[in-house]
Amino acid sequence: MGVRQDDQRRVFHILDLLRAVAALAVVGHHLGGILDRWLPASPLAVDLFFVLSGFVISHAYDGRLRSGRLSASAFFRLRIIRLYPLYILGTLLMLALVVAKRLSGHGALFPIEAAVSSLAFAALFLPTPNAVSVAPGVVFPLNNPAWSLFWELAANLAYALLIRRLSRAALAALVGVGALLLLSSSVHYGGLNIGGLYATFPGGMGRVVFGFFCGVGIEHLHRRGRLPGFSLPAGLSAIILLLVFAFRPAGDPALYDAGAVLIAFPLLVALSLGDPPRWMEPICSKLGVASYAIYALQTPFLDHFAFVEHGLAFELGFLAVLTAIALVADAVYDRPVRRFLSRRFAAA
Template identity: 40%
Template sequence: MKKRRVFVELDGLRGVAALAVLTRHAPDGLFRDWLPGSYLAVDLFFALSGFVIAHAYADSLTVGMSTARFALLRVIRLYPLYLLGTALGLIVLLPKLAAEGGIQAGPLLAAFGLNALFVPVPPELAIGRGETFPFNFPSWSLTFELIVNIVYAALILWLTGWRLGLLLAASFAGLIWATADHGSLDMGWTFATLPGGFARTIFSFYVGTVIYVAKDRLPWLRAPFWVLAPLLLLSFMIDPGPGARAVTDLLLITTLYPLMIIAAANVRENAGGGAVMRELGVASYAIYILHMPIIALVRGIFLKGLNYPYQNLGGWGTIALAGGILLAASIVDRLYDRPVRRFLTRITNARRVTAVQS
């Protein structure tokens, strides 16, 4: 079997994007104001997922790997941290619900059970603001990604050429409609915006698979991480105003982000910083899926334990919080996620086909 590449530059970009999402939910809103478009990191994640899945699994799927085996591999990759984030979300949500008027155990357990199985909570079981994943609302994107991953595996031999083009055109048309209606691509975690969330996922994921095939046709397009990372952050800083937000979002995910992925993937040598980029990539998923319950826990400590205005942490406090979450994500990856995935792989005989993070 041919040796598979590890795209270190893409690892670094994934880590930067995860940190941008983290700061979006930080206490004082400073970085959210600086990076108003940081929700587009999720669209970048979807495109990176399509690229990496095509790289890691396309050959195996076309020569006999079953969809069931692929689905098992993806669940093993995603579920340990996903379940941990959901469980932590439940733990930190309980005191808040109790303070707001009591806890209805039946609906709460039903909602938790659904979320633990990648299923959105329906409106009749809504908790808090009515998110479909109230215990850890970034989980919505993992559910959508898993569904699209499995459909990709099932249709890989059929979905080529004009059929792939038709899927991309249809998903983009749906994305235009949903974005125009919502005003931006910041959608997917409520029942009202579920169709837009699926359109986001489908379009960017399959753009990623196309990029993987097309990257070799543009060997000259390459750029180092220290150029691409600031460029990504600059794209999150763009604030065209409500009227032009939808158009700007669509332009970024259809032009800049695909070009950035190609430019990063075409860099085969790293003059320096490779270890940092790898670490960012390794920790990125844990950062993304655990940052909300950790932030909620910190909020509770400051408000209840220290009687300190949480929103007054300021920029340096946010940076310290992000550093702490990055450290926690690295520790959780090593001490929990990897051992659990190795155990699940062993008991299910789910052989890993690649070392590429996805």
């Protein structure tokens, strides 16, 4: 299967498929049932997200940022517009749930003022301090997966500010530093299922520095024709990803997690840049579209069902329903809101 060298509008359908599989695996992990036991390394999906993000962003924006046709501030606005609408929707849905449960006496006890302050920090895309949080200890108490979006935006900003001065040697050094940080975090915390709590939040830095800039590096190699001229079939790429998620050792997973992220994921992305059969392209595209909405909206939908044994059929059905909700949210909410925000702010 050949790798086509197209322009910046090229869609990498197999990467879309990998992103969707990873997003669904994360939700399966958060359900805490059968899928979590079958795919114990699914929290590493976040690291794959970072690699994919670095690749896709470099592919879409590298030339414009380096030439000055797109400023760092304009690029960062584009990234906020891309991530914010679904993130804040998931946050508001979760806020409504926790307040309703609190008022009905079925939820955790917290001052109503904590809900207001938690929302205020969330609206600014900032971690909520423990002293004013509805869930002390959690970095983003109203949308727990948002800790990774915070690091993603930090990496996006650093990329935009550095890209004009980012030589090949500097990029390699940055990836190397990220790898050392990630390895030390994995050893220190006993694995890479970290970042969502304040106790492990610093460990997210190594994950994003390595993952994002590794993705940038893979895109640079791809653009220069330095990668193998073949691609894995789409289905095989997805199966390999699931196998990486499945074979995490039961004991200390620190070295396994680090090896998966430092070796397996970069190789998988580099070998998944081809084109699937034409009939698969719309499927991969739809799943890719749904993937971010699945990730950003999962928290309120998981609130009632997580860590209660429901059986495999329920878990698969839950993933299917959440995917459908994600597609609807993308069509009727996210795209219209992003179009409005783009008209209103992108050219500012």
